[in-house]
Amino acid sequence: MKSISSFIILFFLTFTFQAQEKKWTLKECVKHALENNISIRQSQLDLEISEIDKKDAIGNYLPSINANVSNSWNTGLTQNVTTGVLQNQTTRNLSAGVTVGVNIFNGLSNLRQLQRAKLSRMASMYSLEKMEDDITLFVANAYLEVLVNKETAKVLKEQNQVTQEQFTRTQDLVDAGVLPQGDLLEIKATNADENQQIIIAENAVRLSLISLAQTLLIDDYESFDVVDETYGVPVNEILQKSPQQIIENARKERSEIKIAESNVELAEKDVQIAKSGYLPSLSGFFNYNTRESGANRFGQGGIDPNSPSQVIGQVESTGEAVVAPNFALSTLPPLPFFEQLYLNDGISYGLQLNVPILNGFSTRNSVQRNKINIQRAEYQLEQAKLDLESNVYQAYVDAQGAAEAYQAAEVAVESQELAYDYAKERYDVGLTNAFDFSQSKFRLSNSQSQLIRNKYDYIFKLKVLELYFGVDAKDIKL
Known part of the structure; x- marks a missing residue:
């Protein structure tokens, strides 16, 4: 039993340790963001609503079927629904019916509503795609910021290791009387400064990880970490294309242009729907109804003893009266429930034509209002194209500038490495002091950190430029 308990404890400790040690890749971060981001969820809800709107538009083609039933009690002078006679009574009356309505023609409104619903669904899909692109790019930027800070901290630690080794060697030389005490103090100051920079760099790593975790809606900031990947500089094929080529492709592929174009189509469809109000509408209906009452009914009984006969006519030739038996009226109980429903049922059916003549300029104003919306949507489309062109040029210039900055940083690192090696050789033979040597190493560390930042x-x-060219954000590889 003790061994089983030990095994269970060891299992959970191992599981907990592995969970804490999990490190996220960029692909996992993007996937998690796309599945959990609130803005994307809202866009998905918009898409679901557009699906419901489409079902509504399809439902407009279907007939309407409505059933009704009413059961009431009346007291006082009321009409007997089975005889039509007014009488003082307390009675129960039931009526029921089913009505079917069919919209035969309504100015093509149903067709245009369905077309609009399909356009609205496409616009919602484009909005969702744009939101996914934006979130993917935002997560990638946050992820790269973590890597920049990590590599910067790594470089600082490597440089500090060199400083510590140099401190040990200088200590020996000072003890031997080869170097002055000031050189040792200079290296101590350099070590202290580097330790401070390492602390700042590690804090930057921590803060960038927290920022990324918040973007991913992850609460466990303490154990959240990313894989320490090192990305090489990709081949800049995209910069071989001209800005105009990228702009032309972006106008075909980018979601913001598709959204603006969809808005124009929606505005045009709204005008067509509004114009449907000028046309007549034709509908058909069919109704089945029946009724039942709990009131007593009057029926023919036996011959009235007080007046056994009654005159019903006269012989024209002789003037002789024609008599017949006089039957007394008697109160009878109501007929059975289902028999009454069968005897009292009826149907009605027909067509209804509505021709619009004057409605206070409502239809005309609706058409004019939607025409203005078309112009507004067209202006928005034109502005979206201008914004896209400006953004592409900006992204192109930024990418070119980043490429030149990265190349310059590479040259700077190479130069600083040579300068550092030269300074180290001179320091080792006593031809330079510790201050000059520390400055050389400081410049090398700065150039290496700048190279890392310029690379990412x-x-x-x-x-970003590839996105404008039409590459799907999910397909972008670093």
């Missing part, structure tokens, strides 16, 4: 900035801006 260049990668990100290339990906």
Whole structure:
């Protein structure tokens, strides 16, 4: 029993440790964001609503069927629904019916509503695609920021390791009387400064991880971490294309243009729907109804003893009266429930034509209002194209500038490495002091950190440009 308990405890400790050690890849971060981001969920709800609107438009083609039933009690002078006679009574009356209505023609409104619902669904899909692109790019940028901070911290730690090794060697030389005490103090100051920079860099890593976790809606900030991946600089094929080529492709592929175009089509369809109000509408109906009453009925009984006969006519030739037996009226109980429903039922059916003549200019004003909306949508489309062109040029210039900055940073690192090696050689033989040597190492560390930042900035801006060219955000690889 003890061994089983130990195994269970070990299992859960191992599981907990593995869960805490999980590190997220960029692909996992993007996938998680697309599944959980609130803005994307809202866009998905908009898409669901557009699906319901489409079902509503399809439902307009179907006939309407409505059933009704009413059961009431009346007291006082009321009409007997089975005899039509007014009498003082307390009675119960039931009526029931089924009505079917069919919209035969309503100015093509149903057809245009269905077409509009389909357009609205497409616009919702484009909005969802744009939101996914934006979130993917935002997550990629946050992820790259973490990697930049991690690599920067790594470089600082490597440089500090060199400083510590140099401190040990300098200590030996100072103890041997080869170097002055000031060189040792200079290296101590350099080590302290580097330790401060390492702390700042590690805080930047922590903050960037928290920012990424918040973007992904992950609450466990303490254990959240990303895979320490090192990305190479991609081939800049996209920069081989001209800005105009990218703009032309972006106008065909980008969601913001498709959204603006869909809005124009929706506005045009709204005008057509409004114009349907000028046309007549034709509908058909069919109704079945029946009734039942709990009131007593009057029926023919036996011969009235007080007046056994009654005159019903006269012989024209002789003037002799024609008599017949006089039957007394008697009160009878109501007929059975279903028999009454059978005897009292009826149907009605017909067509109804409505011709619009004057409705206070409502239809005309609706048409004019929607025509204005077309112009507004066209202006928005034109503005979207201008914004896209401006954004593409900006992204193109940014990518070119990032490429040049990265190349310059590479040259700077190479130069600083040579300068550092030269300074180290001079320091080792006592031809330079510790201050000059520390400055050389400081410049190398700065150039390496700048190279890291320029590299990831260049990668990100290339990906932005690829997005404008029409590459799906989910297919972009770093």
